[in-house]
Structure formats: C-alpha cells, structure tokens
Amino acid sequence: MIAALRGDAPAWHSHELEALRESAHRFFAAEFVPNEERWSTAGCVDREVWRQVGAMGFLCAGIPAEHGGGGGSLAHEAMIYEAAAKATTVAFGNIVHSGIVAHYILAYGTPTQQQRWLPRMASGDAVGAVAMTEPGAGSDLKAIGTHAIRDGDGYVINGSKTFITNALYADVLLLVAKTDPAAGAKGISLFLLDLAELPGFRRGRVLDKLGQKTQDTGELFFDGVRASTQDILGGTPGCGFAQLMAQLARERLLIAIEAVAMMERAIELTVAHARDRQVFGQRLLELQNTRFKLAECATRARTVRTFVDQAIGLALQERLDPVTASMAKYWASEQLGWVVDECLQLFGGYGYMTEYPIARLYANARVLRIYGGANEIMKELIARAL
Ligand SMILES: Cc1cc2nc3c(=O)[nH]c(=O)nc-3n(C[C@H](O)[C@H](O)[C@H](O)COP(=O)(O)OP(=O)(O)OC[C@H]3O[C@@H](n4cnc5c(N)ncnc54)[C@H](O)[C@@H]3O)c2cc1C
Secondary structure, eight states: OOHHHHOSOOTTOOHHHHHHHHHHHHHHHHHTGGGHHHHHHHTSOOTHHHHHHHHTTOSSTTSOGGGTSOOOOHHHHHHHHHHHHHHOOOOOTHIIIIIIIHHHHHHHOOHHHHHHHHHHHHHTSSOEEEEOOBTTBSSOGGGOOOEEEEETTEEEEEEEEEEEETTTTOSEEEEEEESOGGGGGGGEEEEEEEGGGOTTEEEEEEOOOSSOTTSOEEEEEEEEEEEEGGGBTTSOTTOHHHHHHHHHHHHHHHHHHHHHHHHHHHHHHHHHHHHHOEETTEEGGGSHHHHHHHHHHHHHHHHHHHHHHHHHHHHHTTOOOHHHHHHHHHHHHHHHHHHHHHHHHHTGGGGGSTTSHHHHHHHHHGGGGTTTSOHHHHHHHHHHTO
16 A cells, blocks of 8 residues: 555554455455456356355454454444455445445344344355335435335235346345335335245346446346235334435445545556556656646545545444535545546556456446435535535
C-alpha cells in the first residue's frame, strides 16, 4: 500500500485488524486470482469457494460467535472486503451475504431463524441473497409488484425479481413482498425463504454483465409459492419497509468501503505501470501529465478514504445516520469512476485489454454508482436533509 494514499490510521484501527487484512489479502490473491478467467466464463465462482472462504473465517466476520460468526465488528468485515478488492478483480457476493443478509437475520430474525441460518452462512454451507429489485421497480421500492397474499394459515407468493446477486447459489433468500398492497409502506414484509424446499420457485438465467463477471447475478420467479407466517423475518408482517430503511445505511457504507479499496488498487496498479513503461525515451511516470493525474487521483482517494474511515467509526459507535451513509456511497462511487477512468487512460491500449486488471476494475466499478440505490437517489436523500 502506498503510504500517501492512506494517511494516519483511524482511531478504530488495530494490529489485529491489520493482521486480518493481510491474511485475507494473501488468501484472495492465492485462491481467487488463478481462477478468475474460468469463473468469468462460467459467470460464477465454484460453489465450493463459499465453504473455503467460510473455513478461513472470512464469511460473517461481524456476526457474534454464539451464532457461528467471527465475533468481530464492521471493522473486521471492512478489512475482508477491502482485502478482496485489493487482491483480485474477482467479484464475489460476500458483501451481500455477510454484510447485508446475515445482519438482517441478526437484527430482526427470530431465535429459530437465527439458529437455522447464521451458523450455516458463516461456514459457507448456506449462501444468502436479498431480492428487492424487480423488472418494473428498482429505485421506487414501494412500486414492487411481488405479492404475498394471506391464504389459510400462510401466504401465497407471486412475482419476479431481477439483478439479484448470488441468485444461482442462494440457499436462503430475503424476499421483499407486499403482504397488504393497500397499506403502502406498512404493507411491505420481508420473507426469509429456504429455497431448497420451495415448490413454485424458479431461478432464471445468470445475467451477462458489463463487469463483475464472476458474480452470479440473476432472476428469480415465484409462481404460487406457499410460505408460512414463520417465514416472515422476525415473525410480524408489515415491518419490511422500516427494516429496509434501517439497514440501508449499512449497505451504502459497505459500497463506499468497496469503492475506496478499488480506487486505491487502481492507483497502485497505475503507478507500477507508469514506472515500467517507456515513452519517448523516458518513463511514463516522469511526464508531468502522468504525475499530475496521479497526484489528483491520490488526493481524491485520500479524501474519500478519510471520509469512509470516519463513517466506519460512526457505524462502530452505532451513530451512522442515513444521510452520511448516502454521502459516502455517492461520493466514493463517483470518485472511483473518475479515478479508474484516468488510471485506465495512462495504460493506453493495454488498459482496454481485459487481461489487464485495470480494464476489469473499470468495468467492475461502473455499477457502484447504480446498485445499493442509484446515486441520484443518494442525492435526493442528502438534499432532503438540507
Ligand atoms: C450487478 C448488480 C447487482 C445487483 N444486486 C442486487 C441485489 O442483490 N438485490 C437487489 O434487490 N437488487 C440488486 N441490484 C439492483 C439495483 O439495486 C438496482 O439496479 C438499482 O436500485 C436501480 O434500480 P433500476 O435498475 O430499476 O433503475 P431505475 O429505478 O429504473 O432507475 C434508472 C435511473 O433513473 C434515475 N432515477 C431513478 N429514480 C430517480 C429519482 N427519484 N430521481 C432522479 N433520478 C432517478 C437514476 O439515474 C437511475 O439510475 C443489482 C444491480 C446490479 C446491476
């Protein structure tokens, strides 16, 4: 890591966290990098990888040990997500699995739901996914069409979801559905579904994406799926919208954490390339344009790093508010877009070749401005607080 990019460590940092980041970095570099081409072609990692990552303690690191997790905090998770983004351009749905789904179950799940899923998610025996987005409703969550209508002692679910991360391998799904379509936000519920035993449920194709090629993003279909009242997260219908709003800040910070790590990686790759590459009889790094561009990239990365580290500190004290989280997601992903584009330019034609990590970083980075709430939605949320 180039010291000037990171600056002083934040107050919450520790030697233990540093050791975790280093060991995760070694693992992802050794186990993910050699498989990237094969996984990109397949559109997914091997299923066994989830258990391998679980055995290393890199799944559910922020879930308490009594639920089978690592017993750490958001800081431990941040080290793992950062290490993955720095060591490889393999996209792997751990942020959705450990950072989002496991935390919904921890925050709202009944003891039975927690015991059933959290230990298996920590080991990688069960993969988690969250399904909000539909073909007709993404940003406007209240417009979803998936219904879970009361029928006897349970519910019947009909609808479809798209762009779902971990769609191919998901064993447990957090599904957003309307249980009372006339009740607006109060009519939305979250179901925690075991996908192995679900007649009427079907997975669609794995979608071919611009980037993040190794991540199984896909469609899910529900055709008369029967669910019980015990399948509602926490057991009480109508709480889904409030639960989503409470957890979205965390999700947005996780995207910011990913963005800043990708930005730092892009700069490190580019500095190394500019040092080696000869142009007009001198190193590319010696040209003033290269030096100025890299100085701008480094300054942007450092300011984003400082802001994101501060937001992590707030989250660790349970003081992260939705507006700060939206600012972090919006700003980090926009700066990532700018930085990775400038870095790619300094690679010339090599930057356009997918065998170069900078090209894959560029493609992987684009979606950070879209998912987890498009940046325009982030700006709406920020503006409302002004
Ligand atoms: C790779 C990938 C992985 C994903 N993983 C998941 C997942 O695991 N689970 C899940 O549920 N979803 C997932 N998504 C979906 C993602 O969260 C949505 O794509 C995103 O929320 C935007 O919704 P949309 O695509 O329907 O776009 P739309 O809602 O149609 O918005 C399109 C554009 O319109 C503009 N816009 C929309 N509303 C406003 C507004 N109010 N003001 C100003 N401009 C606006 C924005 O520019 C926005 O980008 C994933 C998407 C991708 C691409």
